[in-house]
Amino acid sequence: MTDKHGAAGGLRGIDLLRSPEYNKGTAFSDAERDALGIRGLLPPYVCTQDQQMDRVLASFRRKTDDLEKFINLAALHDRNETLFFRLLVDHPDEMTPIVYTPTVGLACQKFGHIFQRPRGLYVTAKDKGNIKKVLQNWPEKKVSIIVVTDGERILGLGDLGASGMGIPVGKLALYTACAGVHPSECLPVVLDVGTNNEAFLNDPLYIGLHQKRLTGDDYYGLIEEFVTAAMEVFPGLMIQFEDFANHSAFKVLQKYIDRLPTFNDDIQGTAAVSLAGLFTALRVTGQKMSEQMIVFQGAGSAATGIAKLAVLAMMQDGLSEADARKRCWLVDSKGLVVKGRADVAGEKVPFAHEHAEVKTLAEAVRVLKPTAIIGVAAQPGAFSEEVVRTMAANNKRPIIFALSNPTSKCECTAEQAYKWTDGRALFASGSPFDPVTLNGKTYVPRQGNNSYIFPGVGMGVIASHSSRITEEMFMQSAKSLAELVTQADLDQGSLYPPLKTVRDVSSHIAAAIAKVAWDRGLTKDPRPADILAFIKSKMYDPRYPDYTKG
Numbered sequence: 001m002t003d004k005h006g007a008a009g010g011l012r013g014i015d016l017l018r019s020p021e022y023n024k025g026t027a028f029s030d031a032e033r034d035a036l037g038i039r040g041l042l043p044p045y046v047c048t049q050d051q052q053m054d055r056v057l058a059s060f061r062r063k064t065d066d067l068e069k070f071i072n073l074a075a076l077h078d079r080n081e082t083l084f085f086r087l088l089v090d091h092p093d094e095m096t097p098i099v100y101t102p103t104v105g106l107a108c109q110k111f112g113h114i115f116q117r118p119r120g121l122y123v124t125a126k127d128k129g130n131i132k133k134v135l136q137n138w139p140e141k142k143v144s145i146i147v148v149t150d151g152e153r154i155l156g157l158g159d160l161g162a163s164g165m166g167i168p169v170g171k172l173a174l175y176t177a178c179a180g181v182h183p184s185e186c187l188p189v190v191l192d193v194g195t196n197n198e199a200f201l202n203d204p205l206y207i208g209l210h211q212k213r214l215t216g217d218d219y220y221g222l223i224e225e226f227v228t229a230a231m232e233v234f235p236g237l238m239i240q241f242e243d244f245a246n247h248s249a250f251k252v253l254q255k256y257i258d259r260l261p262t263f264n265d266d267i268q269g270t271a272a273v274s275l276a277g278l279f280t281a282l283r284v285t286g287q288k289m290s291e292q293m294i295v296f297q298g299a300g301s302a303a304t305g306i307a308k309l310a311v312l313a314m315m316q317d318g319l320s321e322a323d324a325r326k327r328c329w330l331v332d333s334k335g336l337v338v339k340g341r342a343d344v345a346g347e348k349v350p351f352a353h354e355h356a357e358v359k360t361l362a363e364a365v366r367v368l369k370p371t372a373i374i375g376v377a378a379q380p381g382a383f384s385e386e387v388v389r390t391m392a393a394n395n396k397r398p399i400i401f402a403l404s405n406p407t408s409k410c411e412c413t414a415e416q417a418y419k420w421t422d423g424r425a426l427f428a429s430g431s432p433f434d435p436v437t438l439n440g441k442t443y444v445p446r447q448g449n450n451s452y453i454f455p456g457v458g459m460g461v462i463a464s465h466s467s468r469i470t471e472e473m474f475m476q477s478a479k480s481l482a483e484l485v486t487q488a489d490l491d492q493g494s495l496y497p498p499l500k501t502v503r504d505v506s507s508h509i510a511a512a513i514a515k516v517a518w519d520r521g522l523t524k525d526p527r528p529a530d531i532l533a534f535i536k537s538k539m540y541d542p543r544y545p546d547y548t549k550g
Ligand SMILES: O=C([O-])CC(=O)C(=O)O
Pocket: 100, 101, 154, 155, 156, 243, 265, 266, 404, 405, 430, 449, 450, 451
C-alpha cells in the first residue's frame, strides 16, 4: 500500500520494526522481509494477523489484575498499533473496560507509577508564549481531532493533573476502534496548568508540573493560546474538551463553540447518550418525553447538559420551554436547587423552581414523584434502597440511570436497582455491570456512557468537514442511537445496543451528524448521495497493508 509517506512510511530495517504505526511484527511476509531489509531481524515463522491475535489475547488474559491488563494493552499499542486496534475492534466487551472506563481511571490515579512510554502532547504553564512551537513538535502534520483535558475532574475521581492524560488517550483509542477515525489523525493533549492534588504534589513520581493550578486570566489565557495555536498548526481541526471542572467547562465551551468545531463531551456527549436512554425507556413505558419528571442527583456539567437536551426533546412534544424546564429538577450537595436559595447561580438557574426547601434526594423523590432519576455527581450509594424503593412505589417502570464513573463512584449497582424494584427498573450505568439474574430472569444492563456518542460525532464532523458542532447534532445522534436498540435488547432490559455493534452504531451516528452539517449548510463539501455509505467508506479498518505493493 502507498500511503502519504510511501509504503511503510518510507521506513526500512530496524526503524520499521520500532515504528508502532507501521510495524507488523512476525506478520511481515517473506517478500516484505527481503524488500524492506528486515530479514533476520525477526524470528523466521511468518504469522497471520489472526495467529498474532491469539498470542496477544492469551497474553492479555494471563493477567488477572485490571491495571496489569491496562499496561499489557498500552505496551501493545506502543509496538504494533494495527494489532492493538484489531484487538479493540474484535473484542470490545473485553477491551473497552480496560482502555476506557473504569480501568483507565485507576491507570490515571497510578499514572506516574506505571509510566513507560509517552503518548500524546503535554502543553504546560511553562510553555506560555511558545505553545505553537510545542504543537509543531507533534510528528503528524494532519491532525483532525484533539481531545484535551486540564485534568481537574477526571471521571468522578477529582483533580489528577497531568496524570489525566490517560483519558484523552483512551477516548481517542475509541475514536479509532469504534468509529474508524485514522489513529494518525488523533492527538491526545493534556494542558498541564498544575494540580491542587496534594498527594501528587508530594509524589516524586508524579509526571506533571509540581505546582498549584493556574487560575483566572493566567488559566484562560493559556487555553486561548492553545486553541488559537492548534487551529493554526492543524487547519480544519476539531477539539473535544474532556473532564474539565464545572467552574471552567461551561465557560470554555461557550468561548469556543462559535469559533471552531468543538464540544464538551461531559456536557454534550453525556447529554446525548442519556437522552437516547430516555427515548429507549419511553419505548418501554409508552409515555412521552413531555410526561416525564426528571430529578438529577448532581447540578454540574452533566446534569445541566442532560436537562437542557431533555427540555429540547419535551419542546418537540409541544411543551413550552418554561413548562419543560419545570419537569427537570436538580439536587446538589445542599439539597434541592430551588428558586431563592442562596448560592444558586450559572447553569443551575433555569432549573431552580419555586418550592419549599428539600434537604435530601430521598425527600425530593418522595415529594416530586419523578419518573426518572439520573445520578451524575460521583456520590457512590446516592441511590439508596429508600430512594430506589420510592421510585418503584411511584412508577410501574422507574427509570434509574446511575451514570457516575468509574464503578466505585456509581450511585447504585445494577443488582441493587433490579432487586429493589423487583426487576422493574429501566436501568443504565456509566460504567459497565455484568448481567444480573433475579427470580429466574436475566437482565443485561448497558452503559449510558458518552462512548456511544463521541466517536460518531468526531467521524461525522471530520468526514463532512462541518465547521461547527451544534445542539441539533446531539439531538439527532440521541435519536439515531435510540432507534438502533432492538426489541430483543429491550426484552432483556438493555437500553442501549450491544458493544459488539458499536462500529455500526458509530457509523449511524456519524451519518446523523454529517446530515445535519449538510442540511444546515455547515460544510461546503459536495453532499454524497448516500451519507451512511460515505461514512462507512471512510472508516479505518485495522488490517495490515501489503508493503510490497504500490
Ligand atoms: O469517560 C467516561 O467514561 C465518561 C465520561 O466522560 C466521564 O465520566 O467523565
